[in-house]
Amino acid sequence: MKKQIIDFILYLKVERHYAHNTQQAYERDLNQLLGFLKTQRIASWSALNTEILSMFIMQLRHNNMSARSIRRYMSSIKGLLTYLVNQGQLENNCAIQLRTPKIGQTLPGILHYDQLLQMLKTRKTSRFENRDVAIIEVIYSCGLRVSELVGLNVADVDITQGFLRVVGKASKTRHTPLGESAQKAVVKHLQTHNSTALFVNKNGDRIGVRSIQNMIKKRALEAGIKINVYPHMLRHAAATHFLQSSHDLRSTQEFLGHASIKSTQVYTHLDFLELSKVYDKCHPRAKKT
Known part of the structure; x- marks a missing residue:
């Protein structure tokens, strides 16, 4: 059973080109499932059934795992069993019958434009000041994920064309x-x-995600911003401001690199929240509290 997991992860890497972090998450999920199946004396994937999988999901719930994390486990399991069916190693995918837990929509935190400017105005004497300012500017300008930012090379920047x-x-x-x-x-x-890397740390190595998170959080605090600011909040701000200006959801999708328009639609809710705040503050018929 372990071999099939290894083969599946290799398939995700070579054939599906899944991100390294996603591969690792799937492998962790499936190895945890494998440990559970051993306690149930399940020795092959063909012996698996919906009832056993439901027991595993129930155990995750009892461990206070979030609905979002459980959905990822189920995605990992369904993916593996579908792969085994396609490989002719399994007759059917019993995970398809499982009900996926619903998750409440969590709207991203909002960083206002004036707060962003305040972060950029907070000048420090650090030898990494120019690097840190460039990091914040690039994340916001391009709406990048922090993982995308750390992977950038100097050759990826086209200053002449502005891309x-x-x-x-x-x-x-x-x-x-x-x-x-x-x-x-x-x-x-x-x-x-x-x-070669666009952004490096003090040792000259490519900068890591944690370093960027710490830098942005510290800079926000020094700028007097009371909320917890993290790199993805800059991406949210970029997307929200882009959508507010363009009123074009499809262009916003392309800007963010979302595979599905559904992922982009959350920013229409953010736009509505901003509209609601302005309405409550300015409209003569708004409810004043």
Whole structure:
């Protein structure tokens, strides 16, 4: 059974081009399932049934696992069993009959434009000041995921044309406009830069996700911003402001590199929240509290 998991993860890597983090998550999920099946004396995937899988999902619930995480486990399991069916190693996928738990829609935190400007105005004497400013500018200008940012190389930047080459989820490449402010920040950063990677740490190695998270959080606090600011919040801000200006959901989808328009639709809710705040504050017939 372990071999089939290894083969499946290799399939996700080679054939489906899944991101490395997704491969690792699927492998962890399936190995945990495998451990559970051993306690149930299940020695082959063909011996698996919906009842056993339901017991596994119930155990996850009892461990206070979130509905979102349980959905990922179910996706991992369904993916593996579908793969085995397609390989002729299994007759049917018993996981298809499982009900996927619903998750409440969690709207992203909102970072206002004036707060972003305050983060950029907070100048420090650190030798990484130009790098940090460029990081914030690029994430916001291009609406990047932090994983996309750390993967950028100097060769991905086209200052002449004002574009950035980005490798997103499932290794899909897109070209996104790089705003003038971000261009200037990157040029200034590159004046003292001699690495292949666009952004590096103090050791000269490609900067990591955690380092960027810590930098942005610290910078926001120093700017007097009371909310917890994280890299993905800059992406949310970019998407919200882009949608508010363009009123074009499809263009926003392309801008963010979303595979499905459903992932982009959350920003229509953010736009509505902003509209509601303005209405409550300014409209003469709004309810005043």
